Amino acid sequence: MGRSGHNVKGVGCVVNVAKRNGSHAVGHAAQRGAMTGVSQTLQIWKMLKGPEVPDDRAQRSESQHAQFDPGKSSAHLSGQGEPCRFKSAYSSITTAKWYRAGPIVIANIQVGGPVSQIEFPHEHGSDTSLTLIIVRSGEMLIGQDGQTLSFGPGDAILIDSSLRFTQFFRKLSQIAVLRVPKRALSERGIASRFVTACHPLREGPDAALIREFVLAFASHIDNVSEVLRTRIGRQMLPELLAVLIYSTDAANRGRSAKAVVMRATQLIERRIGDQTLSVEGMADELNTSISSLTRAFRQLGLSPMRHVYALRLEHARRLLATIPGLAIAEIACLNGFASPAHFSRMFKKQHGMTPREYLLHCRLIAEKELA
DNA sequence: CCGATGATGGCATTTGGAGC
DNA sequence: GCTCCAAATGCCATCATCGG
Numbered sequence: 433m434g435r436s437g438h439n440v441k442g443v444g445c446v447v448n449v450a451k452r453n454g455s456h457a458v459g460h461a462a463q464r465g466a467m468t469g470v471s472q473t474l475q476i477w478k479m480l481k482g483p484e485v486p487d488d489r490a491q492r493s494e495s496q497h498a499q500f501d502p503g504k505s506s507a508h509l510s511g512q513g514e515p516c517r518f519k520s521a522y523s524s525i526t527t528a529k530w531y532r533a534g535p536i537v538i539a540n541i542q543v544g545g546p547v548s549q550i551e552f553p554h555e556h557g558s559d560t561s562l563t564l565i566i567v568r569s570g571e572m573l574i575g576q577d578g579q580t581l582s583f584g585p586g587d588a589i590l591i592d593s594s595l596r597f598t599q600f601f602r603k604l605s606q607i608a609v610l611r612v613p614k615r616a617l618s619e620r621g622i623a624s625r626f627v628t629a630c631h632p633l634r635e636g637p638d639a640a641l642i643r644e645f646v647l648a649f650a651s652h653i654d655n656v657s658e659v660l661r662t663r664i665g666r667q668m669l670p671e672l673l674a675v676l677i678y679s680t681d682a683a684n685r686g687r688s689a690k691a692v693v694m695r696a697t698q699l700i701e702r703r704i705g706d707q708t709l710s711v712e713g714m715a716d717e718l719n720t721s722i723s724s725l726t727r728a729f730r731q732l733g734l735s736p737m738r739h740v741y742a743l744r745l746e747h748a749r750r751l752l753a754t755i756p757g758l759a760i761a762e763i764a765c766l767n768g769f770a771s772p773a774h775f776s777r778m779f780k781k782q783h784g785m786t787p788r789e790y791l792l793h794c795r796l797i798a799e800k801e802l803a
Numbered sequence: 804c805c806g807a808t809g810a811t812g813g814c815a816t817t818t819g820g821a822g823c
Numbered sequence: 824g825c826t827c828c829a830a831a832t833g834c835c836a837t838c839a840t841c842g843g
Contacts, residue, residue: 711816726817727824737816737834760806770836776807778835788806 530609531653533665535616539609540650543570543601560594563611564673566647570605574598574630581630588633588643590676595629608650616670617677633676642672674698692728696736700743707768711736744768745782748775752787753794760787 530539565572566588574581574589575598583589591597593611633639646669653661674695696714703709714736715725729736744767751763758766764775779787 722816722826735817772806773808773837774835780807786807 529654531661533653533661533669534663534667535613536665536669537609537611538650538653538665539611540606540653541609542604542606544604560592560614561611562614562617562673562677563591563593563609564646564676565589565591565610566608566643566650568606568608568647570601570603572605572607573600573602575600576629581632583632586643588639588676590631590633592629592631597629608647610646610650610669610673612670612673617673638675642676645672671698692725693739696725696729697739697743700740703768704744704747705766705768707770709740709768740768741778742782745779748779748787749783749790752791760791763787 527542528539529541530537532538567583567585569585572583572587572589574583574591576596581589594614633643649656649664656664699714700709711722711725715722725736729739748763748767751758751766760776761772764772767775769775769778776786779785779790783790785793
């Protein structure tokens with residue numbers, strides 16, 4: 433599993449997963465991610481995080497959680513009036529809170545030992561899910577293909593719910609769960625087919641930051657308005673999951689030209705203002721070669737850098753239309769153009785008028801609407 | 804002062820071919 | 824289907840100038 437420090441041993445043995453230093457990784461991400469999607473995520477994360485709150489706060493809350501009778505088996509979790517799709521085979525779940533955020537189900541679950549299991553139903557058909565589990569405390573064991581993987585506090589795992597696996601807890605544990613329909617991912621061109629069910633996340637600054645963000649979001653979810661929750665669930669979480677999916681080694685990544693271009697587009701949009709963005713840099717970040725990236729674009733009648741400039745110019749056009757106070761030079765800089773002159777020329781080529789003409793055009797339309 | 808345009812050198816990107 | 828390499832080419836950055 434690359435840098436993550438997972439050691440897969442033989443059949444039937446327990447595999448330990450190295451503990452992570454999340455705060456260190458977050459620091460690097462913030463340093464590296466100026467004006468990028470990562471730094472924007474960090475800002476939102478800080479806003480959400482607010483004052484320090486104990487991790488078990490969600491479980492202690494009296495509202496919107498389900499209590500389970502240890503005597504009953506296969507109890508379906510419920511909260512907010514809808515049945516949760518996770519079920520407890522051995523009734524070990526003490527509390528579970530779950531919420532909908534757009535297409536995504538988020539759950540905070542506390543599960544007790546000594547040996548207990550949450551059974552994810554084996555899914556069939558096209559509407560299967562991808563599940564992100566982050567261990568807050570305790571120990572979670574995942575069994576698949578005769579092996580058992582052990583995860584401790586801070587570990588995060590992606591699980592393809594359409595494939596078979598078992599999940600156990602030896603002691604009192606708390607986990608945060610994100611369950612995303614694959615359809616929500618495929619609609620964005622994010623390939624999410626895995627060969628095996630369980631994929632520990634490869635450690636890295638971006639993965640660490642996303643893990644911290646998801647934990648903060650799950651902890652504070654009962655304080656977040658439904659509107660914001662839905663927007664984060666619809667627009668943000670699938671994109672963050674895409675970063676995690678493409679950081680795993682075992683993912684059956686989309687190798688088709690369309691998938692490569694889609695991933696490149698997401699990368700460009702994250703770094704729309706980055707003047708250093710190049711074909712070589714994009715290829716590096718997408719784990720492919722310059723040749724393959726260029727070829728993928730060519731198959732769709734595009735070239736990488738032309739696509740970069742098309743997206744930048746479209747972004748610039750939106751800025752001109754929505755924030756009339758911005759100077760042309762500022763907009764050029766914000767969209768990765770090294771000079772206003774270059775920006776102006778490219779803008780005219782793309783939109784048929786100079787930025788200033790477009791600005792005046794927008795003002796004229798606004799004045800007509802007011803009149 | 805700010806933005807648009809013309810000219811130009813340099814270099815990043817693309818292309819095509821070969822080989823694995 | 825991929826990487827590597829060399830050659831060709833397209834176009835970006837910069838400077839100077841002009842116009843509103």
